[in-house]
Amino acid sequence: MFSARSLRRLRKSLNPVRIAGIIVVVAIIVLTLLAPFLGLPDPLAQDISNQLLPIGSEGHLLGTDRFGRDVLSRLIFGARVELVIAMGATAVALVLGTFLGLVGGYFGGIVETLSMRSVDVILAFPPIVLALLVVTIYGTGASTLIVVMGVLFAPRFARLTYGQVVSIRGMEYVEAARVFGSGPLRIVGTVVLPNVSAPLIVQAPLTLATSILLESGLSYLGLGVTPPTPSWGLMVADGQRDIVAHPSLVAVPSLAIVVTILAFGLVGDVMRDWLDPRRGMASQL
Amino acid sequence: MARFILKRIGLGIVLLWLVVTVVFLALHAVPGDPAAILLTSEGSGGVTPEALEKVRQQLGLDQPVLVQYRDYLLGLLQGDLGTSFRNTSSTVASYIGARLPNTLELVFAAALIAVVVGVPLGALAARRGGWIDTVISTLTTLGISMPVYVIGTFFVLIFALQLGWFPAGGFTEFSSDPIEHLRKLLLPAVALSFGITSVVARMTRSAVLETVAQDWVRTAKSQGLPRNTVFSRHVLRNSLNPVVTTLGLEIGSLLGSTVLVERVFTWPGMGSLLVDSVNARDYPIVQGVVIVIAALFILINIAVDVLYGVLDPRARH
Numbered sequence: 116m117f118s119a120r121s122l123r124r125l126r127k128s129l130n131p132v133r134i135a136g137i138i139v140v141v142a143i144i145v146l147t148l149l150a151p152f153l154g155l156p157d158p159l160a161q162d163i164s165n166q167l168l169p170i171g172s173e174g175h176l177l178g179t180d181r182f183g184r185d186v187l188s189r190l191i192f193g194a195r196v197e198l199v200i201a202m203g204a205t206a207v208a209l210v211l212g213t214f215l216g217l218v219g220g221y222f223g224g225i226v227e228t229l230s231m232r233s234v235d236v237i238l239a240f241p242p243i244v245l246a247l248l249v250v251t252i253y254g255t256g257a258s259t260l261i262v263v264m265g266v267l268f269a270p271r272f273a274r275l276t277y278g279q280v281v282s283i284r285g286m287e288y289v290e291a292a293r294v295f296g297s298g299p300l301r302i303v304g305t306v307v308l309p310n311v312s313a314p315l316i317v318q319a320p321l322t323l324a325t326s327i328l329l330e331s332g333l334s335y336l337g338l339g340v341t342p343p344t345p346s347w348g349l350m351v352a353d354g355q356r357d358i359v360a361h362p363s364l365v366a367v368p369s370l371a372i373v374v375t376i377l378a379f380g381l382v383g384d385v386m387r388d389w390l391d392p393r394r395g396m397a398s399q400l
Numbered sequence: 401m402a403r404f405i406l407k408r409i410g411l412g413i414v415l416l417w418l419v420v421t422v423v424f425l426a427l428h429a430v431p432g433d434p435a436a437i438l439l440t441s442e443g444s445g446g447v448t449p450e451a452l453e454k455v456r457q458q459l460g461l462d463q464p465v466l467v468q469y470r471d472y473l474l475g476l477l478q479g480d481l482g483t484s485f486r487n488t489s490s491t492v493a494s495y496i497g498a499r500l501p502n503t504l505e506l507v508f509a510a511a512l513i514a515v516v517v518g519v520p521l522g523a524l525a526a527r528r529g530g531w532i533d534t535v536i537s538t539l540t541t542l543g544i545s546m547p548v549y550v551i552g553t554f555f556v557l558i559f560a561l562q563l564g565w566f567p568a569g570g571f572t573e574f575s576s577d578p579i580e581h582l583r584k585l586l587l588p589a590v591a592l593s594f595g596i597t598s599v600v601a602r603m604t605r606s607a608v609l610e611t612v613a614q615d616w617v618r619t620a621k622s623q624g625l626p627r628n629t630v631f632s633r634h635v636l637r638n639s640l641n642p643v644v645t646t647l648g649l650e651i652g653s654l655l656g657s658t659v660l661v662e663r664v665f666t667w668p669g670m671g672s673l674l675v676d677s678v679n680a681r682d683y684p685i686v687q688g689v690v691i692v693i694a695a696l697f698i699l700i701n702i703a704v705d706v707l708y709g710v711l712d713p714r715a716r717h
Contacts (some may be wrong), residue, residue: 239698241697243656247690251683332659351550355553
């Protein structure tokens with residue numbers, strides 16, 4: 116991963132916009148990790164005497180909402196919630212999807228039918244609709260969201276892995292491992308997986324961005340994280356009531372969502388050109 | 401060709417059956433008793449065992465799950481999606497029948513905008529290149545990254561609340577006032593179309609760039625045909641295959657986005673029906689709406705596959 120050639124490719128894949136994207140992603144991660152130590156006001160503390168303060172107010176850099184809660188603090192703690200859910204969902208999707216794709220692609224037959232048809236069923240719903248169905252049953256909350264979005268986004272990884280595995284399972288080096296007496300689990304884990312992992316890693320930041328998009332949408336509907344937990348989608352929905360007099364209450368969380376999604380998309384582009392150069396070139400044709 | 405279409409439809413039916421089964425089983429594995437939830441939400445005289453038993457009987461919940469499943473499937477075949485929990489005198493089908501046309505109208509308006517705006521935009525970016533390409537690429541990147549409810553919210557703020565050009569939301573029957581109907585359709589349709597227009601523009605751009613590099617385009621040029629003729633007759637027409645496919649697939653995802661757009665603009669469609677029913681835990685309506693949306697989704701995918709098979713015979717295999 117860090118050979119001289121790979122580093123050269125990394126350098127070539129960078130441009131000012133992409134570097135800005137990486138900086139934003141790093142900044143978001145650092146901010147969310149440091150959130151409790153920044154001396155920010157409690158994001159849940161209501162303060163009736165300081166409602167709807169404008170941007171730049173003393174002690175409230177981004178103002179306060181209609182309950183007198185500090186917007187900056189809610190934004191940063193909201194990022195925390197957002198990232199934890201998105202990373203959790205991406206991890207679930209990555210593990211589940213890769214597993215389905217690996218076993219489906221390597222073993223074929225009934226295993227293939229079961230794993231890839233279940234992927235088809237998931238893909239037969241628009242994601243937000245399936246998420247709403249699950250929320251109806253299990254209620255709202257972060258852990259529900261992580262599991263449901265993990266399942267929803269598993270097909271991306273499953274199909275990527277499946278396609279790759281099918282194309283390499285007849286290769287000589289896989290055959291060689293079989294001849295030397297390796298069991299199927301060992302072959303899948305130590306020979307097949309390392310050779311199909313690059314596009315999966317590249318897919319991860321994009322899935323993270325999509326998770327943030329979907330989670331914020333569900334929270335906007337009031338069906339994502341449970342209030343008063345700060346979440347960007349909820350902040351947009353709450354801010355709508357005061358949008359005419361205080362458009363910043365909607366603009367600030369909206370901007371946070373758009374910038375975060377863009378930044379993760381740019382990081383995905385960098386990783387694609389760096390780790391999976393063949394695919395990068397193909398898409399630029 | 402007929403065999404290809406039949407096979408595709410057959411697979412679609414199997415997939416739909418799987419979808420129905422998954423949705424049915426999911427809702428019947430619900431922790432908690434729907435009858436109890438219904439009684440509590442109605443607040444009518446408390447939850448007595450007798451009342452519970454009566455509601456269970458009314459809703460068929462006292463039957464074994466397999467019997468309920470069989471009855472539900474048989475009902476589906478006759479267009480019967482059950483009755484609402486909240487309002488036991490109304491069928492789910494009547495709720496959906498009232499909302500479906502509104503959602504389809506929104507989706508097709510957005511798709512129309514995507515074609516009318518997205519294709520020329522993509523073609524322009526590919527032909528001119530330079531700063532025009534950069535501007536269009538930036539715009540489409542933004543269009544893809546902006547959540548649809550954020551776009552909608554700012555549309556309401558700018559075009560409805562501040563400029564007062566359009567109503568902030570709501571719905572008027574076309575038959576009672578066509579102009580007002582279209583005025584209320586425009587903002588949600590444009591907001592919904594941002595994402596798909598961007599995708600169509602990008603797809604058109606890359607398809608045109610790929611086609612321009614083909615030998616037969618050079619041949620057409622060398623025959624002395626005017627540049628615009630070469631472009632419209634040879635390049636653009638041959639670039640539209642992937643665009644049509646993308647458009648079809650994206651129309652499916654629009655169905656999901658309507659959930660959010662309808663909420664922003666209080667548009668009475670399937671999406672707002674779904675959200676209301678989720679909040680009210682009205683399982684039969686949730687079940688019905690999810691199945692109908694999935695069925696539409698599957699139908700659109702089949703149509704795209706078939707269309708692609710017609711446009712490009714190689715894809716049939």
